[in-house]
Amino acid sequence: MKTNQIITILLTIALFAACKNESKEKENTKTENTVSADFNKMLDNYYQEGLKLNPLNATFSGDTRYNDSFPNFLSDEYTSQLKTFYTNYKEEASKFDDSTLSETEKMSKDILLWECNINLETLTFKNSTYFPIDQMWTVNLMMGQLASGSSAQPFKTVEDYNNWLKRLDGYVVWLNSAETRMKEGMAAGYVLPKSLIVKVIPQLKAMTEPNLNKNLFNSPVKNFPDNFSDEDKNQLTEAYSKMVSEKIIPAYQNLHDFMAGDYLNAGRTTTGIADTPSGEAYYKHQIKQYTTTEMTADEIHRLGLSEVARISSEMEKVKEQIGFKGDLKAFFNFVRTNEKLMPYKEPQQIIDHFYAIYDTMKPKLEVLFDHKPKTTFEVKQTEKFRESSASAEYNPGSLDGTRPGVFYVPIPNASEYNIYSDESLFLHEAIPGHHYQISLTQENDELPMFRKTLFYSGYGEGWALYSESLGKELGLYTDPYQYFGMLDAEMHRAVRLVVDTGMHSKGWTREQAIRYCLENEAEPEAGIVSEIERYMANPGQALAYKIGQLKILELRHKAEKELGDKFKIGEFHNQVLETGCIPLQLLENKINLWIANTK
Template identity: 55%
Template sequence: MRLLPLLLLLLLFACGSDEPEVTPSESPDPSFTKLLDEYQEARLQLNPLEATFMGDDRYNDRLPNMLSQEYKEESRAFYQDYLARLRKINRNRLTPTEQVTYDVLEWDLNIALQGADFTEELLPLDQFSGPHLMIGQLASGASAQPFRTVEDYENWLLRVEDFATMMDTARVNLERGAARGYLLPRSLTEKLLPQLENLSAEPVEDHLFYGPVGMMGDSISTAERDRLTDEYKRMIGQRIIPLFTDLTTYVRNDYLPQSRETSGIDGIPNGEAYYKYLIKLYTTTDMTADEIHELGLSEVARLRSEMERVKTEVGYTGDLQSFFDHVRSRQELMPFSQPEEVIENFNAIYERMKPQLAQLFNKVPKTEFEVRRTEAFREASASAEYNPGSLDGTRPGIFYVPIPDVATYNTFSDEDLFLHEAIPGHHYQISLQQENEELPAFRRNLWYSAYGEGWALYCESLGEELGLYEDPYQYFGMLSAEMHRAIRLVVDTGIHSKGWSRERAIQYSLENEAESEASIISEIERYMAIPGQALSYKVGQLKIRELRARAEEQLGNDFDIKAFHDLVLEGGCLPLAVLERKVDEWIAGA
């Protein structure tokens, strides 16, 4: 509730008030429902890619130029308008569920407006994010963009033209940014170049964007197939390849020599304030970089102690640093010769844990999921990741696993990774959120990294309860994954607020975790590319652990783990303070 001006408060105290106490309504507010419906529809028109990933095909032919100043101003006006409209709603008269939605929408609009004050568009591309990667996934034909009908294929041609316009703007923004000191670190530019080169390579028939041509089904006539094939060849040969050829030349010859030698975002203009905003965006808290750095150091120390215990258990007599090398190079943990065997191993993990899932969860998503190998064009610099299924459940959730070199693929953390990326981590959380028709539409597709990644990291600790981690090396894999996230608190804040170099962050990681050096380098460069995002995992996990411990202590024998998990999952992604309020109210009402 907004604070009354001091003069009005004094008047109320002096004269008293006959206004009755406002109590929450028992039925939904039609004006609030109307606002939410209009917000969601306008939001999808502003962000048509979001609609595509939801399985809403109405805007599959559109891609607004999100790197343009016009789009930025349109977005700012959109958020300002809906924030003003929201504040005309009396929150105290809403139902308890609506009040949560009010708080979520208010937080969402405010954080978006704060972000609009920064010039993010002047750093439009990097090796981990950017339109070239997202559209590249869609262009393959194996992601959310459908390729079933003639209309689908024509929609993609229109969207690609919009994409090409956006990439033209990206080139302009790179030049504008370079002139003003908004530059990528040199190591990131070097990793970006091969991606751009891949998208500029000939022949047309081998190009990533040609993939959908080979997917045309029998429902498309021969004449239409021939026409569309010609149009796709022209699109790739005359627009996409020349565009990326020119962009590659510019980045290699002009942008790379200017790229920063510093590693942190504080090396760009207004970088310190920007990092403070990113911390808030990704953690949904007001924690400072210093507080997060100290928390990370404490967690690293705690986890090292537990790792020492496991090292002793398996009979290794060297120090922890050499044990990391032992785990990295242990041949028994690198048993595969074919990429398909990696995928089969993840499916086998799922089969082992299935019987125990019912002991921890009442709610199970209807959406199917698959484990797939990461596409070749981005595999070298990609991490394992989860892509959500469609809202209607017709497209499965997909757990992507990069396998750049199967001979050196180490399995010691596979059980832990499955719990995080697939079940019950991202797949359960995101699918149950999408399937919950009691949530307003915008909340069914909402993402807060602190909640979503915090939940997934919390799920890694459920391995023993789910019948996993019987092998001490797999348990060490879980500790290593948690250590990995604890290290992130140290190195992300170190890089972006304490002057740490890329090399210092790499060395700190090598000293405290068992990941390979190549993997660590990729991870550190990821943190350099998306400052603050890596903080969300541990901050969110620790909050969920804290809430579970609080509920167990206060409820005692009445604590029901399935009910707790239902409570955490039922409302989908929430800012952490909103989630904490929900759990406290649940404890009080139990």
């Protein structure tokens, strides 16, 4: 055979192999694209079905499709629907092999499986059914916010107004079911502590105001849009008057009378959740749910004691800098009652004070953060009906950014409002805390929809508390009182590790927990009492802040050490924020991979 014939044959073979490989690559790409499309379709279905199951989540996301809906979250039928929902999607997600998924898709799969597993675990307990109402966390308080007409439920069109009326019909069913479930709970040994019940009673009473001009649920008809016709205004005013007078007020009155009577008489005199059926197992579950770790109550309690000791040492330094003569506990009282730290008389002055803090830090934000959210934010005073039991909080803006994020500040008495911790508070609740973390997640088009609205307290509250530590880098904490306020805010979260585990796993009483807080932080006693009762109402939630903060700080220090000159703080913050709210172990895996790739 001639040389040129051999060459021709070899070229033909090579060309055939190349075509075969190209065909195989195209086939693999087609398969990968199909898997990716199927996977992302499954994620979208999960999100869309989830909105139908909880239409309030849709409303707060700015999705108006279900604004007329309020399912009975307390019914057996609803519980069954939830169980089926999470079971089905756990099975669906498990069918996808990790080797066929991109890194982002694998992260989404891990998060979805976590969601399904933790929610299925929650459904094995009766707590959410038998404790439908408390003074701090429950859906009736959210409905009061929406009823004000200035929250997430829109009141811009006649349809909007009618949607709210339809939603209230479902809410009345829920209110009636709440009483039924609490009676069942009483018989089964599930009842709130008396100290919490007495805080709920006036909240319910406020909604029975017979003067419709003063009733919160009649608020929307006092603020009609200018383009409404007189006919529409008259029709809606009549419909709202009828709804509030004939349905809302009677439902609240019945619930009030029950809770002020039989339920209060049956109220627990004990403090912790361990004193209820399956209480110890439930607390273990709550720790896992809120911290997204496998830490035990004992481990967290010891960590809390260690952090309290460390922060106390830092507080001593500030006390000496200020020149205060006396022990740390006396210094707490001095700060609590220092009239120079209560300079304002009107709530608006306090609101303006927070905006001034923002103006101070703006130039340095450019250095620490490459990305900033498009969603705007506002500072508002907490509504009066819930102000006495509320903490400062952040409510996210809508997914499309048209409704701003809101930082709510309770100001029961402006002349007694102490500003010593306002810089750290703003960093936590607004910028760069919850507002940056949540808004950047919602605006990230690379994330599937279901991840844009997730909130894991370990990550979310951990980020917000970590944000407080950035004050000096942002040009704040130049006043020693404000720096002490940051330390006190951090101490507040460290103390939580001690008292939450103390009450729910070590037999501490409410009074014992209050004393411990008074001895170790500068919060006023009324605020401490409110906080302790908050932890009583939702065991484990308060643990998330410090656990998450310490993990993010640990990861930052590791990155700084291993990357040296290659470490860029803006890029580290991008890495933490870009994936949205995720369980802490997944965050640690991500940062470790980033460090390895950067090196």
